Amino acid sequence: MRPILSALALSLVSAPAGAEDPGSAAPRVELLTNHGALVLELDPAKAPATTANFLRYVRDGHYDGLIFHRVIPGFMAQAGGYDAEFEERDTREPVENESRNGLSNERGTIAMARTNNPHSATAQFFINLVDNPRLDGSPGNWGYTVFGRLVEGLDVLDKIASIPTGRGGPFPTDVPQAPVVISSARVVEGD
Template sequence: MALPTRGRVILETTVGEIDIELWSREAPKACRNFIALAMEGYYDGVIFHRVVPDFLVQTGDRTGTGGGGESFYGEPFEDEIHPRLKFVHRGLVGCANNGTKNSNDSQFFITLSRADELNGKHTLWGRCVGDTIFNVLKIGALELDENEKPLYPPKINRVRIVDNPFDDIIPRITAEEKRAQQRAREEAQREREEQQRRKGAKK
Protein backbone atom coordinates (compact mmCIF):
# COMPACT_ATOMS: atom_id res chain seq x y z
CA MET A 1 0.00 0.00 0.00
CA ALA A 2 3.08 2.24 0.06
CA LEU A 3 2.43 3.76 -3.36
CA PRO A 4 3.77 7.28 -3.85
CA THR A 5 0.98 9.84 -3.54
CA ARG A 6 0.83 13.01 -5.57
CA GLY A 7 -1.52 15.77 -4.49
CA ARG A 8 -2.94 16.79 -1.15
CA VAL A 9 -6.10 18.51 0.08
CA ILE A 10 -7.51 19.40 3.47
CA LEU A 11 -11.25 19.27 4.09
CA GLU A 12 -12.05 21.98 6.62
CA THR A 13 -15.14 20.55 8.34
CA THR A 14 -17.27 21.45 11.33
CA VAL A 15 -15.63 18.57 13.24
CA GLY A 16 -12.06 19.59 12.33
CA GLU A 17 -9.67 19.10 9.44
CA ILE A 18 -9.44 15.95 7.31
CA ASP A 19 -6.08 15.74 5.55
CA ILE A 20 -6.17 13.65 2.34
CA GLU A 21 -3.32 12.49 0.10
CA LEU A 22 -4.29 11.76 -3.50
CA TRP A 23 -3.34 8.82 -5.71
CA SER A 24 -3.49 11.00 -8.80
CA ARG A 25 -1.35 8.70 -10.97
CA GLU A 26 -3.48 5.62 -10.30
CA ALA A 27 -6.84 7.43 -10.41
CA PRO A 28 -6.25 10.60 -12.47
CA LYS A 29 -9.88 11.08 -13.54
CA ALA A 30 -11.28 10.82 -10.01
CA CYS A 31 -8.59 13.10 -8.54
CA ARG A 32 -8.94 15.67 -11.33
CA ASN A 33 -12.72 15.67 -10.85
CA PHE A 34 -12.34 16.27 -7.10
CA ILE A 35 -9.69 19.00 -7.42
CA ALA A 36 -11.62 20.83 -10.17
CA LEU A 37 -14.88 20.79 -8.17
CA ALA A 38 -12.99 21.92 -5.05
CA MET A 39 -11.45 24.83 -7.01
CA GLU A 40 -14.97 25.88 -7.95
CA GLY A 41 -16.17 25.78 -4.33
CA TYR A 42 -18.56 22.93 -5.15
CA TYR A 43 -18.03 21.22 -1.77
CA ASP A 44 -18.39 24.38 0.36
CA GLY A 45 -21.24 23.85 2.82
CA VAL A 46 -21.93 20.24 1.74
CA ILE A 47 -22.96 17.91 4.58
CA PHE A 48 -21.95 14.34 5.43
CA HIS A 49 -25.34 12.88 4.54
CA ARG A 50 -24.67 9.19 5.21
CA VAL A 51 -22.89 7.25 7.94
CA VAL A 52 -22.71 3.46 8.11
CA PRO A 53 -21.06 2.64 11.47
CA ASP A 54 -17.79 0.68 11.20
CA PHE A 55 -18.03 0.95 7.40
CA LEU A 56 -17.96 4.45 5.87
CA VAL A 57 -19.01 8.11 5.94
CA GLN A 58 -20.27 9.73 2.74
CA THR A 59 -20.50 13.29 1.40
CA GLY A 60 -20.22 15.31 -1.81
CA ASP A 61 -23.90 15.79 -2.70
CA ARG A 62 -24.98 19.43 -2.74
CA THR A 63 -28.63 18.42 -2.25
CA GLY A 64 -27.71 16.62 1.00
CA THR A 65 -29.99 13.72 0.07
CA GLY A 66 -27.58 11.19 -1.43
CA GLY A 67 -29.55 11.36 -4.68
CA GLY A 68 -27.70 14.31 -6.21
CA GLY A 69 -24.19 15.14 -7.33
CA GLU A 70 -22.47 16.02 -10.58
CA SER A 71 -19.03 15.52 -12.05
CA PHE A 72 -16.74 18.23 -13.41
CA TYR A 73 -16.91 16.48 -16.78
CA GLY A 74 -20.64 17.16 -17.14
CA GLU A 75 -21.51 13.45 -17.06
CA PRO A 76 -20.67 10.44 -14.88
CA PHE A 77 -17.11 9.22 -15.41
CA GLU A 78 -15.68 5.72 -15.56
CA ASP A 79 -14.20 3.65 -12.74
CA GLU A 80 -10.45 3.49 -12.25
CA ILE A 81 -9.91 0.17 -10.50
CA HIS A 82 -6.22 -0.31 -9.69
CA PRO A 83 -5.02 -3.84 -8.82
CA ARG A 84 -2.68 -2.63 -6.05
CA LEU A 85 -5.16 -0.26 -4.41
CA LYS A 86 -7.54 -2.05 -2.07
CA PHE A 87 -9.86 -0.96 0.76
CA VAL A 88 -7.84 -2.75 3.43
CA HIS A 89 -8.04 -0.26 6.31
CA ARG A 90 -9.81 2.84 7.61
CA GLY A 91 -9.28 6.30 6.18
CA LEU A 92 -9.37 5.36 2.50
CA VAL A 93 -11.21 7.68 0.11
CA GLY A 94 -13.26 6.39 -2.82
CA CYS A 95 -15.88 7.42 -5.36
CA ALA A 96 -19.46 6.73 -4.36
CA ASN A 97 -21.63 5.52 -7.25
CA ASN A 98 -25.24 4.55 -7.83
CA GLY A 99 -24.51 0.82 -7.72
CA THR A 100 -23.70 0.49 -11.43
CA LYS A 101 -20.37 0.63 -13.24
CA ASN A 102 -18.90 3.93 -14.42
CA SER A 103 -21.46 6.11 -12.57
CA ASN A 104 -19.08 8.36 -10.59
CA ASP A 105 -19.87 12.01 -9.87
CA SER A 106 -19.05 14.39 -7.00
CA GLN A 107 -19.96 12.03 -4.15
CA PHE A 108 -17.22 10.28 -2.20
CA PHE A 109 -16.79 8.25 0.98
CA ILE A 110 -14.11 7.62 3.59
CA THR A 111 -13.83 4.13 5.11
CA LEU A 112 -14.10 3.55 8.87
CA SER A 113 -12.52 0.07 8.74
CA ARG A 114 -11.43 -2.59 6.25
CA ALA A 115 -14.04 -2.89 3.47
CA ASP A 116 -13.21 -5.78 1.12
CA GLU A 117 -16.69 -5.66 -0.46
CA LEU A 118 -15.78 -2.32 -2.10
CA ASN A 119 -12.77 -3.75 -3.97
CA GLY A 120 -13.22 -3.85 -7.73
CA LYS A 121 -16.48 -1.88 -7.49
CA HIS A 122 -15.35 1.57 -6.37
CA THR A 123 -12.48 3.80 -7.46
CA LEU A 124 -10.00 4.31 -4.60
CA TRP A 125 -8.24 7.65 -5.02
CA GLY A 126 -6.88 8.86 -1.69
CA ARG A 127 -6.18 8.29 1.98
CA CYS A 128 -6.50 10.27 5.20
CA VAL A 129 -3.17 11.01 6.84
CA GLY A 130 -2.06 11.81 10.36
CA ASP A 131 -4.34 12.33 13.33
CA THR A 132 -7.09 13.82 11.14
CA ILE A 133 -8.48 10.26 10.79
CA PHE A 134 -9.90 10.79 14.30
CA ASN A 135 -12.16 13.55 12.92
CA VAL A 136 -13.50 11.01 10.40
CA LEU A 137 -14.10 8.55 13.26
CA LYS A 138 -16.00 11.29 15.12
CA ILE A 139 -18.40 11.51 12.16
CA GLY A 140 -18.68 7.72 12.18
CA ALA A 141 -19.83 7.78 15.81
CA LEU A 142 -22.66 10.32 15.39
CA GLU A 143 -26.28 9.63 16.27
CA LEU A 144 -28.24 8.67 13.14
CA ASP A 145 -31.84 8.59 11.96
CA GLU A 146 -33.40 5.48 10.37
CA ASN A 147 -31.95 6.43 6.93
CA GLU A 148 -28.28 6.43 8.03
CA LYS A 149 -28.27 10.24 8.09
CA PRO A 150 -26.70 12.02 11.10
CA LEU A 151 -29.29 13.86 13.21
CA TYR A 152 -26.91 16.84 13.24
CA PRO A 153 -24.88 16.40 10.04
CA PRO A 154 -21.36 17.86 10.05
CA LYS A 155 -20.41 19.75 6.92
CA ILE A 156 -17.43 20.68 4.79
CA ASN A 157 -16.82 24.43 5.18
CA ARG A 158 -14.33 24.44 2.35
CA VAL A 159 -11.58 22.40 0.69
CA ARG A 160 -8.04 23.72 0.92
CA ILE A 161 -5.84 22.51 -1.93
CA VAL A 162 -2.32 22.09 -0.52
CA ASP A 163 -0.74 20.39 -3.54
CA ASN A 164 -2.48 20.39 -6.93
CA PRO A 165 -1.05 17.74 -9.27
CA PHE A 166 -3.03 19.16 -12.23
CA ASP A 167 -1.74 22.60 -13.17
CA ASP A 168 -3.83 22.66 -16.36
CA ILE A 169 -7.30 22.70 -14.72
CA ILE A 170 -9.29 25.79 -15.61
CA PRO A 171 -12.30 26.04 -13.27
CA ARG A 172 -15.60 27.16 -14.84
CA ILE A 173 -15.89 29.48 -11.86
CA THR A 174 -13.47 29.86 -8.96
CA ALA A 175 -14.47 29.26 -5.36
CA GLU A 176 -13.82 32.95 -4.64
CA GLU A 177 -16.13 34.03 -7.50
CA LYS A 178 -18.76 31.60 -6.28
CA ARG A 179 -18.59 33.04 -2.76
CA ALA A 180 -18.82 36.57 -4.19
CA GLN A 181 -21.93 35.55 -6.17
CA GLN A 182 -23.46 34.06 -3.04
CA ARG A 183 -22.75 37.26 -1.07
CA ALA A 184 -24.31 39.34 -3.87
CA ARG A 185 -27.42 37.11 -3.88
CA GLU A 186 -27.77 37.41 -0.11
CA GLU A 187 -27.30 41.19 -0.28
CA ALA A 188 -29.95 41.50 -3.02
CA GLN A 189 -32.32 39.34 -0.97
CA ARG A 190 -31.78 41.56 2.09
CA GLU A 191 -32.49 44.66 0.01
CA ARG A 192 -35.70 43.13 -1.37
CA GLU A 193 -36.85 42.25 2.13
CA GLU A 194 -35.98 45.76 3.36
CA GLN A 195 -38.00 47.32 0.51
CA GLN A 196 -40.97 45.09 1.32
CA ARG A 197 -40.70 46.07 4.96
CA ARG A 198 -40.65 49.79 4.07
CA LYS A 199 -43.65 49.34 1.78
CA GLY A 200 -45.51 47.65 4.58
CA ALA A 201 -44.64 50.43 6.99
CA LYS A 202 -45.93 53.13 4.63
CA LYS A 203 -49.42 51.63 4.30
Protein backbone atom coordinates in the same frame (compact mmCIF):
# COMPACT_ATOMS: atom_id res chain seq x y z
CA MET B 1 38.07 6.02 -17.31
CA ARG B 2 38.73 9.34 -15.63
CA PRO B 3 36.13 11.33 -17.68
CA ILE B 4 33.42 8.81 -16.71
CA LEU B 5 34.31 9.10 -13.05
CA SER B 6 34.27 12.90 -13.29
CA ALA B 7 30.86 12.87 -14.98
CA LEU B 8 29.55 10.52 -12.28
CA ALA B 9 30.95 12.76 -9.53
CA LEU B 10 29.34 15.83 -11.15
CA SER B 11 25.97 14.11 -11.38
CA LEU B 12 26.14 13.21 -7.69
CA VAL B 13 26.96 16.80 -6.77
CA SER B 14 24.19 18.26 -8.94
CA ALA B 15 21.55 15.82 -7.64
CA PRO B 16 22.01 15.39 -3.90
CA ALA B 17 20.52 12.36 -2.17
CA GLY B 18 16.89 12.90 -1.25
CA ALA B 19 16.38 15.75 -3.70
CA GLU B 20 12.89 15.78 -5.12
CA ASP B 21 11.19 17.60 -7.92
CA PRO B 22 9.05 20.20 -6.11
CA GLY B 23 6.28 19.63 -8.64
CA SER B 24 6.07 15.91 -7.90
CA ALA B 25 4.28 16.12 -4.53
CA ALA B 26 1.04 14.17 -4.39
CA PRO B 27 -1.94 16.52 -4.24
CA ARG B 28 -3.39 17.03 -0.76
CA VAL B 29 -6.86 18.33 -0.12
CA GLU B 30 -8.16 19.67 3.18
CA LEU B 31 -11.83 19.20 3.96
CA LEU B 32 -12.55 21.61 6.78
CA THR B 33 -15.64 20.43 8.67
CA ASN B 34 -17.47 21.76 11.71
CA HIS B 35 -15.89 18.81 13.58
CA GLY B 36 -12.30 19.43 12.45
CA ALA B 37 -10.06 19.03 9.40
CA LEU B 38 -9.62 15.96 7.21
CA VAL B 39 -6.50 16.05 5.01
CA LEU B 40 -6.47 13.66 2.07
CA GLU B 41 -3.48 12.69 -0.05
CA LEU B 42 -4.58 11.73 -3.55
CA ASP B 43 -3.00 9.18 -5.87
CA PRO B 44 -2.97 10.51 -9.45
CA ALA B 45 -0.57 7.75 -10.55
CA LYS B 46 -3.06 4.95 -9.80
CA ALA B 47 -6.33 6.84 -10.30
CA PRO B 48 -5.59 9.68 -12.75
CA ALA B 49 -9.11 10.32 -14.07
CA THR B 50 -10.73 10.08 -10.63
CA THR B 51 -8.13 12.33 -9.01
CA ALA B 52 -8.46 14.95 -11.76
CA ASN B 53 -12.26 14.79 -11.43
CA PHE B 54 -12.15 15.26 -7.63
CA LEU B 55 -9.63 18.11 -7.84
CA ARG B 56 -11.79 19.92 -10.39
CA TYR B 57 -14.79 19.72 -8.04
CA VAL B 58 -12.60 21.00 -5.19
CA ARG B 59 -11.28 23.94 -7.25
CA ASP B 60 -14.83 24.76 -8.43
CA GLY B 61 -16.00 25.05 -4.79
CA HIS B 62 -18.49 22.21 -5.27
CA TYR B 63 -17.93 20.68 -1.81
CA ASP B 64 -18.13 23.95 0.16
CA GLY B 65 -21.26 23.85 2.32
CA LEU B 66 -22.10 20.20 1.65
CA ILE B 67 -22.73 17.64 4.39
CA PHE B 68 -21.78 14.08 5.18
CA HIS B 69 -25.26 12.76 4.42
CA ARG B 70 -24.64 9.06 5.00
CA VAL B 71 -22.57 7.68 7.87
CA ILE B 72 -22.63 4.00 8.75
CA PRO B 73 -20.41 3.10 11.74
CA GLY B 74 -18.26 0.07 10.95
CA PHE B 75 -18.50 0.85 7.23
CA MET B 76 -18.07 4.35 5.73
CA ALA B 77 -18.90 8.09 5.77
CA GLN B 78 -20.27 9.59 2.52
CA ALA B 79 -20.43 13.19 1.29
CA GLY B 80 -20.28 15.29 -1.85
CA GLY B 81 -23.90 15.49 -2.98
CA TYR B 82 -26.16 17.43 -0.61
CA ASP B 83 -26.22 20.63 1.39
CA ALA B 84 -27.74 20.96 4.87
CA GLU B 85 -31.20 21.45 3.33
CA PHE B 86 -30.72 18.22 1.31
CA GLU B 87 -30.61 20.14 -1.94
CA GLU B 88 -28.54 18.17 -4.44
CA ARG B 89 -25.74 19.95 -6.29
CA ASP B 90 -25.38 19.69 -10.05
CA THR B 91 -22.52 17.52 -11.30
CA ARG B 92 -20.54 16.99 -14.47
CA GLU B 93 -20.46 13.84 -16.57
CA PRO B 94 -19.48 10.62 -14.74
CA VAL B 95 -15.87 9.50 -14.56
CA GLU B 96 -14.64 6.11 -15.80
CA ASN B 97 -14.29 3.48 -13.04
CA GLU B 98 -10.65 2.93 -12.04
CA SER B 99 -11.27 0.41 -9.24
CA ARG B 100 -8.86 -2.18 -10.65
CA ASN B 101 -5.87 0.06 -9.88
CA GLY B 102 -4.39 -2.03 -7.05
CA LEU B 103 -5.60 0.30 -4.27
CA SER B 104 -7.81 -1.26 -1.61
CA ASN B 105 -10.77 0.14 0.33
CA GLU B 106 -8.87 0.16 3.63
CA ARG B 107 -9.60 2.22 6.74
CA GLY B 108 -8.99 5.89 6.00
CA THR B 109 -9.00 5.63 2.20
CA ILE B 110 -11.23 7.81 0.04
CA ALA B 111 -13.22 6.23 -2.79
CA MET B 112 -15.90 7.31 -5.25
CA ALA B 113 -19.55 6.59 -4.54
CA ARG B 114 -21.62 5.40 -7.49
CA THR B 115 -24.88 3.71 -8.47
CA ASN B 116 -25.12 0.10 -9.69
CA ASN B 117 -23.63 1.37 -12.96
CA PRO B 118 -19.86 0.97 -12.41
CA HIS B 119 -19.10 4.08 -14.49
CA SER B 120 -21.56 6.46 -12.78
CA ALA B 121 -19.36 8.23 -10.19
CA THR B 122 -19.52 12.02 -10.32
CA ALA B 123 -18.86 14.08 -7.16
CA GLN B 124 -19.95 11.91 -4.23
CA PHE B 125 -17.21 10.14 -2.30
CA PHE B 126 -16.83 8.13 0.86
CA ILE B 127 -14.11 7.57 3.42
CA ASN B 128 -13.75 4.01 4.68
CA LEU B 129 -14.17 3.75 8.46
CA VAL B 130 -12.84 0.16 8.41
CA ASP B 131 -11.18 -2.15 5.89
CA ASN B 132 -13.80 -2.92 3.21
CA PRO B 133 -12.06 -5.30 0.77
CA ARG B 134 -15.42 -6.45 -0.63
CA LEU B 135 -15.63 -3.01 -2.30
CA ASP B 136 -12.40 -3.53 -4.25
CA GLY B 137 -12.36 -4.11 -7.97
CA SER B 138 -11.29 -7.51 -9.23
CA PRO B 139 -11.38 -9.41 -12.53
CA GLY B 140 -15.02 -9.60 -13.56
CA ASN B 141 -16.14 -7.30 -10.72
CA TRP B 142 -16.23 -3.51 -10.81
CA GLY B 143 -15.54 -2.13 -7.37
CA TYR B 144 -15.40 1.35 -5.92
CA THR B 145 -12.43 3.44 -7.04
CA VAL B 146 -9.97 4.28 -4.27
CA PHE B 147 -8.02 7.42 -5.17
CA GLY B 148 -6.34 8.52 -1.96
CA ARG B 149 -6.07 8.27 1.79
CA LEU B 150 -6.56 10.29 4.93
CA VAL B 151 -3.19 11.54 6.19
CA GLU B 152 -4.49 13.84 8.94
CA GLY B 153 -7.73 13.79 10.89
CA LEU B 154 -8.41 10.13 11.65
CA ASP B 155 -9.66 11.30 15.07
CA VAL B 156 -12.06 13.69 13.28
CA LEU B 157 -13.30 10.83 11.08
CA ASP B 158 -13.92 8.71 14.19
CA LYS B 159 -15.77 11.63 15.82
CA ILE B 160 -18.00 11.91 12.73
CA ALA B 161 -18.66 8.14 12.87
CA SER B 162 -19.75 8.40 16.51
CA ILE B 163 -22.57 10.90 15.85
CA PRO B 164 -26.01 9.25 16.21
CA THR B 165 -27.76 8.80 12.87
CA GLY B 166 -31.38 8.60 11.75
CA ARG B 167 -33.79 10.08 9.27
CA GLY B 168 -32.91 13.23 7.33
CA GLY B 169 -34.24 14.73 4.11
CA PRO B 170 -35.08 11.96 1.65
CA PHE B 171 -33.04 9.39 3.59
CA PRO B 172 -34.80 7.09 6.09
CA THR B 173 -31.60 6.20 7.96
CA ASP B 174 -27.85 6.88 8.35
CA VAL B 175 -28.00 10.70 8.37
CA PRO B 176 -25.96 12.26 11.22
CA GLN B 177 -28.46 13.93 13.55
CA ALA B 178 -25.94 16.68 14.29
CA PRO B 179 -25.00 17.89 10.78
CA VAL B 180 -21.43 17.34 9.61
CA VAL B 181 -20.79 20.27 7.26
CA ILE B 182 -17.81 20.71 4.93
CA SER B 183 -17.28 24.45 5.28
CA SER B 184 -14.48 24.41 2.70
CA ALA B 185 -12.49 22.06 0.52
CA ARG B 186 -9.16 23.27 -0.84
CA VAL B 187 -5.97 21.97 -2.37
CA VAL B 188 -3.22 22.53 0.19
CA GLU B 189 -0.27 20.83 -1.52
CA GLY B 190 0.75 19.60 -4.97
CA ASP B 191 -1.45 22.03 -6.88
